[in-house]
Amino acid sequence: MLRVIKEITLEVFQAILPLTLGVLAINFMFIRMPAPVLIQFIFGAVMVIGGMILFLLGVRLGILPMGEAVGSELPKRRFVPYILAVAFLVGFSVTVAEPDVMVLSDQVNTVSGGSISNTLLVGVIAIGVGFFVAAAILRIILGFPITYMLAAGYTAIIILSFFTPPEFVPVAFDAGGVTTGPVTVPVILALGIGFSSVLAGRSTLGDGFGLIGLASIGPVIGVMLMGVILY
Amino acid sequence: MTGLDLFQGFGDTVSTVLKSIVPIVTFFVIFQLIYLRLPWRYLARIFFGVGIAVAGIALFLQGVKTGFYPAGSEIGTFLGAIRLKWLLIPFGVLMGFLATFGEPAVRVLGYQVEKASGGSIRRSLVLYGISFGVALFVGLGMARIVWGIPLNYIVIPGYILAIILMFASDKTAVSIAFDSGGVATGPMAVTFLLAVAVGITSSIEGRDPVVDGFGLISLIALAPILFIMLAGLYLKIRLKRRGEQNGNG
Numbered sequence: 001m002l003r004v005i006k007e008i009t010l011e012v013f014q015a016i017l018p019l020t021l022g023v024l025a026i027n028f029m030f031i032r033m034p035a036p037v038l039i040q041f042i043f044g045a046v047m048v049i050g051g052m053i054l055f056l057l058g059v060r061l062g063i064l065p066m067g068e069a070v071g072s073e074l075p076k077r078r079f080v081p082y083i084l085a086v087a088f089l090v091g092f093s094v095t096v097a098e099p100d101v102m103v104l105s106d107q108v109n110t111v112s113g114g115s116i117s118n119t120l121l122v123g124v125i126a127i128g129v130g131f132f133v134a135a136a137i138l139r140i141i142l143g144f145p146i147t148y149m150l151a152a153g154y155t156a157i158i159i160l161s162f163f164t165p166p167e168f169v170p171v172a173f174d175a176g177g178v179t180t181g182p183v184t185v186p187v188i189l190a191l192g193i194g195f196s197s198v199l200a201g202r203s204t205l206g207d208g209f210g211l212i213g214l215a216s217i218g219p220v221i222g223v224m225l226m227g228v229i230l231y
Numbered sequence: 232m233t234g235l236d237l238f239q240g241f242g243d244t245v246s247t248v249l250k251s252i253v254p255i256v257t258f259f260v261i262f263q264l265i266y267l268r269l270p271w272r273y274l275a276r277i278f279f280g281v282g283i284a285v286a287g288i289a290l291f292l293q294g295v296k297t298g299f300y301p302a303g304s305e306i307g308t309f310l311g312a313i314r315l316k317w318l319l320i321p322f323g324v325l326m327g328f329l330a331t332f333g334e335p336a337v338r339v340l341g342y343q344v345e346k347a348s349g350g351s352i353r354r355s356l357v358l359y360g361i362s363f364g365v366a367l368f369v370g371l372g373m374a375r376i377v378w379g380i381p382l383n384y385i386v387i388p389g390y391i392l393a394i395i396l397m398f399a400s401d402k403t404a405v406s407i408a409f410d411s412g413g414v415a416t417g418p419m420a421v422t423f424l425l426a427v428a429v430g431i432t433s434s435i436e437g438r439d440p441v442v443d444g445f446g447l448i449s450l451i452a453l454a455p456i457l458f459i460m461l462a463g464l465y466l467k468i469r470l471k472r473r474g475e476q477n478g479n480g
Contacts, residue, residue: 011335018333019419022325023302033305043237044298047290052418055287062280065273066259073266093254099288100421102251103295104448111429111440122251147397147405154390161383167441170382173449178421180413180452213409216452 004060005053012052020045055099059183067094067187074195080141084134090191091133091215095126100181108171116171121223125175128222129215133188136214140195146210153217160224168227175219180212188215237297241289244296248289256281295422303423307430319373319431326424327369327451331362336414337455340407344459347403351469352462360462364454365415369424372447376431379438382446389453396460404463411459412452420451 023041027033033041067090074086095101105121132153139149161169192211259277263269269277310319331337340361341354371385397405429444438444 014333014335014338015417016333016419019326019329019423022329023306023423026306026322031306031309033302037301037305040237041298041302044294044302047237047294047298048418048422049294051287051289051291051294053287055284055291058280058282058284058287060280061283062277063255063284065277065280066255069267069269070259070262073262089254089258093258096254097251099291100416100418102247102288102292103418103422104425106296107425107429108441108445111444145402147402150405150409151394151397154394158387158390161387166381167439170442170444170446170449173382173386174445174447177413177416177448177452180416185413210406210409213406213412213456216409216412 005057008056008060009053012049012056016045016049016052056182059186063097063183064186064190068190071187071191071195074191080138083141084138087137087191088130088134090130091188091218092126092130094184094187095129095179095219096122098179098181098183100178101125101175104171104174104178112167120226121171121175124222124226125179125219128175128218128220129179129184130218131222132215132218133191133211136192136211137195139214140192146214150210150213150217153214153221157217157220157224160221160228164224164227165231168223168231172220172223172227175223176216179216179219184215185212188212238293239297241293244292245289248285248292251288252281252285291418295418299422300426303426304430304433307427307432308434310427311431311434316377316435319377320370323373324366324370326427328362328366330369330417330420330424331365331415331451332358334415334417334419336417337361340411340414340455340459344407344462347407348463348466351466356462357459360458361411361415361455364458365451368450368454369447372428372450373431375446376428376435376438376443379443381442382449386446386449386453389450389457393453393456393460396457396464400460400463401467404460404467408456408459408463411455414455415451416448421448424448424451 027038070086070090074083077083101122105118105125108116108121109118135149139146161172164172188211263274310322313319337358338354341357344352344357345354374380375382375385400408424447425445428447429440432438432440432444
């Protein structure tokens, strides 16, 4: 336990400190932010570091075991629609809890002056992830090559991007990036690896990997469709 | 802004976080009641963990809102107002590098690739390759903001290149590459760089924050995908060449 805390603390400092120091250096050399903004930035960085440490610890203690418990139960049932429904729900609920998704939707909501609502965006991103996690599990069951599925997903994105209103395109592409965060990745990976290790005749390495890549296609397509439908 | 308001709107943050955790907890509880029936002690540990995670996300988001957004938009506004706009590009390159080089997930990926390639792709190559790749792409992202280039013009060719590389690469390389798309989109990239980008667009005339401010994250996600597949191809070609040499000699 103590070792885990130490590990996590080190990780968080490594991730946050370089850019924080870079910003401070830039501030003192060129920009000179107003003092309250600067002080809030420093306190903010401390809160972000503390928050990340607590959060990652909580993921290890609570959220990851929840995902694993569900993931190991899943392949025991042989009823495909049930498996796919559970895969969808795991993908969906894990994405709703992803901090990076909250940050993006919050920013979009603020910048767009409330015209793209927080809840709607998070919902669409989560449905996209859920749908593609289910599709990825179906792929493992059918033994369909991952390359074709990735290529099909990316081609669909390219085609859709021509029909999407310009103000939705950047948000859509960004939505694909934020879903691969600290909650989603371990839970979805655990689900995929646990699942393909139970199915006989599938190589764990080749089948378990690729899930995250597929999962991040969903939100892009989802947000683009939302743009097409709404405008 | 007068004085410090670190905990302004903290109630909203907490309620957002609590709402976000409802689906996964509900789902788990239903599963527990119907199938899992895990022992109470284990359950207590899980819920303790969830509680810590909730407190952590709330603190994190609050720090981002009160610390990173204002500073990010301050820096962005300053950068958007400078006369030599091209200076934004080296700034983007530096920020992209700093955000990625420290990211623990990139180091984990480096280790994973070193193992998968039997040691022929060193983890330091992965770390530097992805860091410079992301740096370059954030630089491109800044150039896009400065000259108002639509995101499509950069992302679509990138995606097409990714599809082409996909068919030339091994299956394992493809899977690792696409899974690694998210390694560099860590908390700093998503929170701070996004705020800077939005700040810049708000102070350059004719830029729309929604259209021009977003998009950086997708570029940061594209860099590792392309890099890992290129490294895999390089390895494949080298192995093939070595095989031919051995065959001749």
